[in-house]
Amino acid sequence: MHIAEGFLPPLHAVAWGAASAPFVVHGVRALTREVKANPESTLLLGASGAFTFVLSALKIPSVTGSCSHPTGTGLGAILFRPPIMAVLGTITLLFQALLLAHGGLTTLGANVFSMAIAGPWAGYGVYLLLKRFDVPLMVTVFFGAFVADLVTYCVTSVQLALAFPDPGTGFLGALAKFGGIFAVTQIPLAVSEGLLTVLVMRLLMQSSKSDLVRLGVAKLSGRSGQGERKAAV
Amino acid sequence: MGMSRNTKINGLLLLLVAALAVLPIALGMGEGKEEPFTGADAQAETAITELKPDYEPWFSPLYEPPSGEVESALFALQAALGAGVLAYYFGVRKGRRQGAALAAAAGAPDTAGASDTAAAES
Numbered sequence: 001m002h003i004a005e006g007f008l009p010p011l012h013a014v015a016w017g018a019a020s021a022p023f024v025v026h027g028v029r030a031l032t033r034e035v036k037a038n039p040e041s042t043l044l045l046g047a048s049g050a051f052t053f054v055l056s057a058l059k060i061p062s063v064t065g066s067c068s069h070p071t072g073t074g075l076g077a078i079l080f081r082p083p084i085m086a087v088l089g090t091i092t093l094l095f096q097a098l099l100l101a102h103g104g105l106t107t108l109g110a111n112v113f114s115m116a117i118a119g120p121w122a123g124y125g126v127y128l129l130l131k132r133f134d135v136p137l138m139v140t141v142f143f144g145a146f147v148a149d150l151v152t153y154c155v156t157s158v159q160l161a162l163a164f165p166d167p168g169t170g171f172l173g174a175l176a177k178f179g180g181i182f183a184v185t186q187i188p189l190a191v192s193e194g195l196l197t198v199l200v201m202r203l204l205m206q207s208s209k210s211d212l213v214r215l216g217v218a219k220l221s222g223r224s225g226q227g228e229r230k231a232a233v
Numbered sequence: 234m235g236m237s238r239n240t241k242i243n244g245l246l247l248l249l250v251a252a253l254a255v256l257p258i259a260l261g262m263g264e265g266k267e268e269p270f271t272g273a274d275a276q277a278e279t280a281i282t283e284l285k286p287d288y289e290p291w292f293s294p295l296y297e298p299p300s301g302e303v304e305s306a307l308f309a310l311q312a313a314l315g316a317g318v319l320a321y322y323f324g325v326r327k328g329r330r331q332g333a334a335l336a337a338a339a340g341a342p343d344t345a346g347a348s349d350t351a352a353a354e355s
Contacts, residue, residue: 001273001277003274003277004277005294006292006293007277007281009288009291010291043322044322047318047322049315049318050314050315050316051315052315053314053318054315054316054319056311061255061258061262061263061270063256065257065262065263065264066263066266066270066271067272068273068274099296099307100298100304100308101296101297101304102274104292106292164281164284177284178280181277188257189253192249192250192253192254195250198246199243199247202243203243206239207326208326
């Protein structure tokens with residue numbers, strides 16, 4: 001759930017826009033470079049964007065008695081690195097702001113920062129960290145996607161708390177309030193997103209192993225590489 | 234026998250996601266709320282008006298779906314577009330794999346798609 005249209009004061013709207021813009025510009029460059037260098041990536045890039053489209057359209061009930069939706073940004077961040085998600089996430093947010101009155105143009109910068117920048121980078125960081133400790137691929141994918149989803153809404157809570165500090169308890173009081181609305185609601189949804197991302201990654205391991213190897217996500221002689229070893233003998 | 238282990242694990246993942254979505258409703262976690270299971274964004278708007286009663290949204294959406302029905306139709310369209318592209322992707326990959334397998338069976342064992350085919354068998 002994004003910050004609704006007009007619900008950030010102009011100064012905050014402009015500041016978050018300015019913070020997000022360089023990431024999106026850099027992302028567009030990274031995307032064109034990837035497509036030029038590896039034209040065979042185009043289809044998988046489309047699939048990563050499509051995953052974000054599906055997941056951010058699904059409003060799911062949560063334990064807080066309210067609804068929110070996942071983000072779907074962890075998958076693309078793991079496959080193609082976070083800069084490319086800055087672009088794919090922005091496209092999704094623009095679609096929702098223009099056609100669904102969900103999120104908004106004045107809050108686009110803030111929503112891009114949380115969903116298309118902070119979330120993907122945090123998820124990618126956790127994925128890389130776990131990978132370094134030789135954690136099995138699907139576990140790294142689960143936590144990468146889980147963190148990308150949850151961090152998105154923690155950042156949303158921070159953005160709103162900065163704009164609307166509590167008159168009595170200040171920033172922290174407002175953060176607790178918005179965190180209770182966004183972040184707590186998001187915990188079971190982030191688990192769902194982790195599970196769905198693992199599902200898609202498992203399907204990709206079956207159908208597109210060579211792409212995953214080229215992108216550095218899977219190893220040729222990895223856990224599910226027995227088939228190749230057999231083939232090589 | 235019937236489903237492969239792979240398919241079973243995938244089915245289990247989907248089942249878990251469905252359970253996570255249904256449980257909050259089944260356990261009545263929206264009870265006691267004036268409007269149960271509304272969007273978190275609407276609740277945030279309420280929180281903002283509580284924190285700063287004089288705040289007025291200074292911009293409104295250029296286009297707003299005329300009703301809740303139209304809005305949910307557009308959300309469904311968004312999900313359908315994404316699901317369509319994903320299905321196309323996996324369809325193309327499966328076709329390539331089958332094509333490579335057919336070519337291999339026809340007597341060309343070292344085809345380019347062989348590594349994917351082998352991975353799928355493991």
